[in-house]
Structure formats: C-alpha cells, structure tokens
Amino acid sequence: MKLVRFIMLARRPGSMSDDRWQKLIRRVSDIEGLRLADRNDLLHVVTSDDSPLHIGGHGVVVGRLFERDGREVAQLGPEACDRIVGSAGQSLCADYWGPYVCILRQKDGDRISVLRAPLGALPCYLVAFEGGVALASDVDLFIACGLLRPVIDWDEVLRHLMVRDLVWPETCLSGLRELRGGQQLLLSEEGLAIQDVWSPTTFARRDHQMRDPIAAARIVRDTVCNSVASLASGEAGIVLMLSGGLDSSVLAAALTRQDVPVTCITLVTGDATGDERRYARQVCAALGLSLVEGWRDLAGIDVGRSDARGLPRPTERMFFQESRRLCEQAAAEAGATAIFNGGGGDNIFCSLRSGAPAADRLLTGGSGFLSTVRDLSHLTQESRQTVMMDAVRRAWFGKPTIRLSHDTSLLSPDVVEAAHPPWRHPWLESAAELLPGSAQHLRLVACAQDIAEGAQPWDRLPMISPLMVQPLVEACLSIASWLWLDAGHNRAVARHAFADVLPEDVAWRRSKGTPxxxxxxxxxxxxxxxxxxxxxxxxxxxxxxxxxxxxxxxxxxxxxxxxxxxxxxxxxxxxxxxxxxxxxxx
Known part of the structure; x- marks a missing residue:
C-alpha cells in the first residue's frame, strides 16, 4: 500500500483574519491528489487516504489503524469514538496500533489535538505560523502551500553527525519540527504545547517483567505473527529482504502463514561476509519460499546522490542505493506492492553484550546469576570473572547504565569544542529507575526509533520494518533481560519462539553478515x-x-x-x- 499523505491547518480562535485563513485553505486545496477529510472554522485537513476514519464528528484518523488482535479497523463505532474523544485521543495508544495520525477536535470545539501513533510509520512534521500551526506527512506539502522555505539548520546537521543513532524532534531544516511517535500536539487559546503520551519505558519497569521463558517465547511468536499479518493485509505481494540471519528469517516464518505471495531476496557481494546465500537458501527450502539472489553492483552507486533527498535529515547510508534498486526490481518482476525488512531486530530482541543482564539477576534476588554469567562469557568471549565484575559494578557501584557517546571523528576541533549536544532523550530520562539490563534494552529501542518512524514518502514501494511496531516493542521490553540469553546465544527468546520452523543452522546461528x-x-x-x-x-x-x-x-x-x-x-x-x-x- 502507498504511504498516505496529508496536511492539516489549524488556527487559534481569533488569532488571524478570515481572509488570511481562506488564502491558506485555497493553497492547500490546490495540491493535487489530496481530498478534504475534515474541517471547521479552526481546522482544515486534506489527505490522499481514500477512507480516513471519522471520529463521530470530532475529527479523523488518517493512515491505518489496527485492533490489538491485529484486525484492521474499517469504521469506528460509537463506543470507540466516545472513548477516543473522552480520553482526548490518548486511548488510541492503549487500544490500537499502526501507522496513523489522529486529528481531534475537543468537545469544547476550541481545542485541537494531534496524536502520532507510537512508532508510527506515517511521518508527521509541523510548522508553526502566526496564529496557528500546520502538520503534514512530508516537507514538500509545506513548500507547496508557502508555509516553509527550506533552509538548512547547520547546527542540527552537526548534532546529527555527532549523535547519529538518536533522533530529536528538531530537524535539519530551520523552522521544521517533527511530532515523534507517541507525542501529542495541543493547540488552544493559550498557545501550542507538545506532550509525551506514550513511552516504552512503562513496559520495561521491574514490576512489569515477565520471567517465564516459555510464556515469553509464546508471546513473542504470537505478536510477531499478528503484526506481520496486519501489515501484510491488503498487499498484492511482498518482497522480503532475507539475509538468512535470525531477524529476517523470523519474518519469513511469519509470512508463510499469510495468504499473500512472498518473494525473498538475498543481497550478495563478492566477499564472504557479504554472501549469506547458504543461510537464505536453507530458510526458503524449509519454508517453501522462492528466493532471488541479487548481486550488488558498484556501478549502481552514485556518491553524488543522497537517498535522503526530500527528507528533513540526512539519514540514509550510501550502500543502500543498490539494495533499494535490487528490491524494487524484484518487486516489479513479482508484482509485489511492499518491501519488508528485519530492521531493528537486534534492538527489539535485546542483543546485549555487557554484564547488565547479570546485574539484573543480582538485583532481583541473585537466582540464576552464575548461569547468566556463563552465557555472557560464552557470548562475549570474556572471562567469567570479567563478566561478574562488570555485573557487580553495574548493580551496586554506580557504573553508568546508559552512556550516550558522540562521534567527533573528522569534524573540526573548534566546532566540536563549542558544540553542546543535548543528551536528553524523553524515553531515557527515567532509565535510572530501571534494572540495568532493561535500561540498556530500552536504549537499543530508542536507537532504532527512526527505523520505524523514518519512512520516505517518495519511495516507489513502502519499505516496512514489521519488527519495529508498538505491540512487539511493548512485549519484548516486558521480558526480563536475562531471558534473552541462552547457551551463549543472544536474542534467545526469539530463537526459541521460531526454532521449530527454522533450520537449526539459522535459528541458532552466531555469525552475522555485513555490507x-x-x-x-x-x-x-x-x-x-x-x-x-x-x-x-x-x-x-x-x-x-x-x-x-x-x-x-x-x-x-x-x-x-x-x-x-x-x-x-x-x-x-x-x-x-x-x-x-x-x-x-x-
């Protein structure tokens, strides 16, 4: 399915003349391919979505909305609408998930709220103007209606270069911010405010932890399969980027349960670390899937072109130009309408290599501590004494749980000295309240946030990361950190969850290919x-x-x-x- 586009205009009561408001509306209405979704004296919404969900006369949801059991919502009933309106939209985070944005007019009529789905793949950027605000799915829509002149904010570019993994609401274009997943914008007579209404931290707390390995594997398998089923529904066919590693192989197993044609593609280079065909072939043979072997061609790379063109941050990696070309070629030949990948799997499935999970054992009674130390020693090839000392320092002697390092390589020393990158990330501010292993798992999730939320509106086909979705993130963070280790393997819960359907060489594979x-x-x-x-x-x-x-x-x-x-x-x-x-x- 094509990514939805939308733009919303909102103004505060009495904040601007009707003539100026109507001029803005005319500009928005002239944008080709967008249709009216909702409006009143203070609000105007247009979208490419053929069937936005109306909230009983109080607003609209654009994008896709799924029930917690995975069923897509085709219409919101009266009870659901009342619950959404009564909670000022926040009940959506508890009751649903998906790539959506909810635009809601509060009951008093003078307040407008906009909620972006937690880890929602539908982008939502905002530009404030005198008397109001505009929100849109992509930068070009702001430019088309004269609300943004794209000027690069080089201070933000510098911050992006110093702290690549974490993304803040500020973008690298002046005057343009992003409403991140789980955030809500409020516009009223008092002005504009943004608040966090969902955080993964809630699910990583000690009192929320699951410690039964069998139950953990079951919930991971069920949640992966339900999420994949939801995102695959409505597609004419799917191309899966299959390396033969654990994460993409888990997706392959989940896709075999869906009534949609699947073509796998493994991307190959001429060196051993870039050739994973052995594993990809095993997966496809075991699951009965077809496999395309795509050879990356150096001639397909243009170092003078960025695949992040049109985006407000330079977030793409150059080698992915060829990956994208090969996937789109395979999709065209197979008649597929979406590309799935295992992005974020290491993060969601808690691929840790520190003593933090052993520290969690110490802080929860000590049972199983030596077993976890043994697993970590085997995994990291460090001595058991080294792992034990690291765990003790993390548990009782104040060793920092989260270190947000920055990369200053090849940057001007003078600029680096003058820079003051903000290290605060809203999801990590309360990490000190968590067990050390859970805090590090949370940091991994925060570092993968942009995999879920960084969709490109101009992709020929949507590039979807089904592992980076709200239900799976919540489920995985609620699992005790030490359960992700077993017999010297990381990501063990996911391995156990799909071990009965994947080849043993793949389910318990230790090596990883790289480009x-x-x-x-x-x-x-x-x-x-x-x-x-x-x-x-x-x-x-x-x-x-x-x-x-x-x-x-x-x-x-x-x-x-x-x-x-x-x-x-x-x-x-x-x-x-x-x-x-x-x-x-x-």
Missing part, C-alpha cells in the same frame, strides 16, 4: 569524486569538518581499513543531501 566490504569498495572506487565533493562542499565552507584529516583518509595508499572511510561516505551523503535542498531554494 562492510561493499562499502569499502564504494569508497575505494570513488576516492577522486569524494575528494571533489567534500573539498568544495558546504561542510568545509562552514568550517564544520577537518579537511586535512579527511584528505589524509582519502589519500591513504593502503587498502581500505579502519572506520574512517565510513565517516567520509557519511559526510559525502550529507553534502549530497544539502545540495538538493540548496538547489530547491534557488
């Missing part, structure tokens, strides 16, 4: 062009990067090594992203 060698080839083949892009680019002009250090990496005659080459590619992608916005503003 690192292909990424290194991209760098090596494009050294000259990368030098041109970065030497004459905005990052150098503004003094944000250390050009001599960059050139030292580019001119190193040795075979590609270390990590700096990835940073150079990231900086080049930022330049390509910025060039797109600068050109659009000419």
């Amino acid at each position: 690192d060698a292909f990424t290194a080839r991209i760098f090596d083949a494009n050294r000259r062009k990368l030098r041109e892009i970065l030497s004459g680019g905005e990052l150098v002009r503004l003094g944000l990067v250390d050009l001599p250090a960059i050139l030292e990496v580019l001119d190193d005659p040795r075979p590609v090594h270390g990590h700096s080459f990835r940073r150079v590619l990231q900086l080049a992608d930022v330049e390509a992203w910025a060039a797109g916005w600068i050109a659009s503003d000419v």
